[in-house]
Amino acid sequence: MTTQTAPAAAPGLRLGNLEVATPVVLAPMAGITNAAYRRLCAEQGAGLYVCEMITSRGLVEGDERTLNMLVFDEAETTRSVQLYGSDPVHVGKAAEILCAEHGVDHIDLNFGCPVPKVTRKGGGGALPWKRGLLAEILEHAVASASRYGVPVTMKTRKGIDDDHLTYLDAGRIAEQAGCAGIALHGRTVAQAYSGRADWDAIAELVAHVDIPVLGNGDIWEAADAVRMVEQTGAAGVVVGRGCLGRPWLFRDLAAAFAGEQVATLPTxxxxxxxxxxxxxxxxxxxxxxxxxxxxxxxxxxxxxxxxxxxxxxxxxxxxxxxxxxxxxxxxxxxxxxxxxxxLGAPRGRQGSPRSRVVLPEGWLDDSDGRGSGNPEDTVETDGG
CATH class of the missing domain: 1.10.1200 (Non-ribosomal Peptide Synthetase Peptidyl Carrier Protein; Chain A)
Structure with a gap:
């Protein structure tokens, strides 16, 4: 096994009253980040390991499939869940259920999913275009979770496409709503997982808000994570596809952020x-x-x-x-x-950029309204 020298130690991550020793978050991925995989990754190194995303409507209505996803390993000391929803009341109620009935310690709200069946209903990465709706959802979630001392964060993308960017407004809205942090995937919905992530946008968001910003996109090795933090000033990183088939990446990340030698290349x-x-x-x-x-x-x-x-x-x-x-x-x-x-190569889905993002009719006409449709009907999570 070869080694490489890491830079000086980096501080941990603080989200509200939640402290994470290593500033690394495992992104929720459908069918991947179940309790077994979260434990496997946590055995490698400290971090925040997030449950597969669940829908607020499914949780509120007691849907069996949704409840079956809310399974935690006995070794999980911090329960983190990503919640998806487009109705403020549903999201607020779901946040309360997570805190009161499931002992959740952290809630993340997903506004980054680029899947067409979600965006065509105004959900996922399309939703932040509706600033008023985004603010209302965040306010309901924070109000519910704060009664239990549970921090709320949000995950988003740069915007719908290069002509309809939302991340700076989303950061401002998240901060005003009382969110403990915001994660930014440095791609637009139109890019999906193609091309390169825009780390400059992450740095711009860091300078724009006072809450912690987590950077996401193109972290394939521990050195990438350290470089992202150094270049952008982000408080930490979110890792998705880079850990597929490589749970030991979290061991390398923990070592790198601790300023220790990074073990790589397992046999x-x-x-x-x-x-x-x-x-x-x-x-x-x-x-x-x-x-x-x-x-x-x-x-x-x-x-x-x-x-x-x-x-x-x-x-x-x-x-x-x-x-x-x-x-x-x-x-x-x-x-x-x-x-x-x-090493350093993309893993998981990549695909090609989309010439057009599928959205509800007239979605782009009004950036302040509440929107329409019901994007919670069908959802998949993907690490955003």
Whole structure:
């Protein structure tokens, strides 16, 4: 395993009365950041590990699927949940339920999702265009959570596209509403996950507000996170796709922000041990059959760049028991070195920029109104 020297130690992250030793947040990702994965990442290093995003309407109405997502590992000392909603009353009530009934310590509100089925109803990254609605939602959430001493933050993007930017207004509104911080993904909705994240926009937002700003976008290695904080003045970073198949990234991040040497390039033997631990935790929370099925999606991310052949990859992608997994992992060469070509490379979805963001009719005509539609009907979270 090779090492590289990190810069001087960075301070931790403070969001209201919540203190996080390492200024790193795991972004919610649908089907990824369940209790098992959050524990796996937390075992690597300190940070704030956020539950998969849930809808406020689903929570208020007691939807079984929504409630099943609100599962926490016994080792989770800080319960963090990302909440999605477009109706201020629903969001406020949902925030109260999270605090009073689920012991949540931190609530993050999602206004960054670029998925067309969400933006076409005015939700996700489209919603901050309606300044009045954004303010009302944040005010309701903060009012409910503050009664329990729980900090509220929000996640957003630069804007709908380069001609309709919202992040500076969103930062001002978040601060005025009493939010404890704001995370900015340095891309527009139109960019989705394509191109490069605009770290200059993050720096501009830092200078624009007095609450902590977290930077998100293009953090593939620990050095990227440190560089982002140094360049932008952000209080911390949000990591999404960069940790797919690489939960040890949080170990590197903790070391880098502590001013210690950063361990990198695990051997395939170390990677397969991490794969086994991941599957074990999934099975513990979901049962062996479902846990193994959930694990399958992670195989290609873990083995990205390694020489493992197609037969091994296909077999691992069909694993149904831990015993089968053990047998298949044993066939992987434990001494194979980590593929350095995979370092610093994008992971997960990228895609192409969109020529047009799908929005409700007339959405851009009024930036101060409340909007219309019901974007909570169908939602997926993606790390924003």
């Amino acid at each position: 395939l033997g170390e990677v397969r041990s991490m794969m086994r631990r991941h599957a074990e935790l999934l099975c513990r929370h979901m049962g062996e059959e479902r846990g193994c099925k959930e694990f399958r999606k992670h195989v290609s991310w873990y083995l990205k760049g390694f020489a493992a052949g197609g037969t091994a990859r296909r077999s691992l992608g069909l694993v149904s028991t831990l015993a089968d997994l053990d047998a298949l992992l044993a066939d992987l060469d434990p001494d194979e070195q980590f593929p350095s070509a995979a």
